[in-house]
């Protein structure tokens with residue numbers, strides 16, 4: 001388990017100014033979880049991930065991994081603790097003068113493993129990341145996705161309990177991104193490894209993360225299960241990120257057509273449904289029960305990690321009393337419902 005308590009980081013610039021890169025960050029990341037940290041450029045993501053493995057020394061606060069406070073460890077013990085933490089990078093950071101096998105072997109050599117053990121471990125790791133046939137190749141001969149696979153194999157060499165991923169797919173095309181995220185998910189399942197990913201890309205969060213924290217101007221402004229943040233983002237920053245992959249605004253053309261005849265005779269509602277409730281006949285039951293009409297204005301379905309998730313914008317037509325009862329009915333189903341009074 002990773003626990004970050006009251007973590008702050010202030011950089012001093014050459015002209016003596018303070019840059020507050022992290023302000024009182026608190027996070028708890030349970031074992032075996034894939035945890036995403038999303039934020040815009042300059043929000044403090046890299047600083048945060050580098051403070052977790054103490055590549056950057058926090059100004060104050062604590063980083064506790066499996067019960068040990070890394071900020072209180074002497075240098076020698078810190079070095080040993082760091083071996084339990086793997087890290088992968090946006091630009092892979094491979095050694096160009098070493099082959100693929102040589103790159104993966106590097107941390108094992110530093111740890112002082114015997115040569116035969118290194119050879120076996122490297123073989124096993126390259127098989128795990130699907131690069132068994134590239135052992136003797138140099139990084140310059142690899143695609144971006146293959147380079148990141150080498151990075152992942154190298155990060156796993158010392159059997160870490162935690163894997164930190166610093167924008168791991170930002171330099172990759174969407175298809176390669178998808179295959180790297182699948183690999184990270186497989187590793188998470190197989191090895192029960194805790195993974196922390198920092199990114200500015202919401203699709204990454206949507207595809208593999210269990211929970212997400214939103215960082216904005218050095219502070220964590222929102223945190224929760226990815227499904228919750230998608231269905232009910234609480235802060236403007238989270239709303240903007242959700243909108244980047246999940247825009248549910250009604251097209252102008254439909255809005256223009258939507259002209260309520262009289263106050264209360266027409267309401268717009270947006271329903272969000274998750275998992276099993278996606279298959280329930282809620283709308284037809286509502287129509288039968290309250291004798292109202294429902295126009296579908298907008299609908300969209302997608303998947304968050306492995307859970308189906310959808311949204312439906314309806315125009316409800318009928319008497320104000322019936323519409324109000326229908327909205328109460330919808331509120332009692334396993335749905336999130338928003339009444340869009342301003343016709344957004």
Ligand SMILES: Nc1ncnc2c1ncn2[C@@H]1O[C@H](COP(=O)(O)OP(=O)(O)OP(=O)(O)O)[C@@H](O)[C@H]1O
Nearest residue numbers: 011012019021039040041042043044045046047048
């Ligand atoms: N070594 C440093 N010295 C001084 N200021 C720094 C240093 N590293 C980062 N900063 C500043 O700290 C703030 C947070 O930077 P950080 O790199 O953590 O953000 P980020 O969210 O990772 O951004 P990006 O996605 O662009 O990498 C920024 O204002 C940045 O300019």
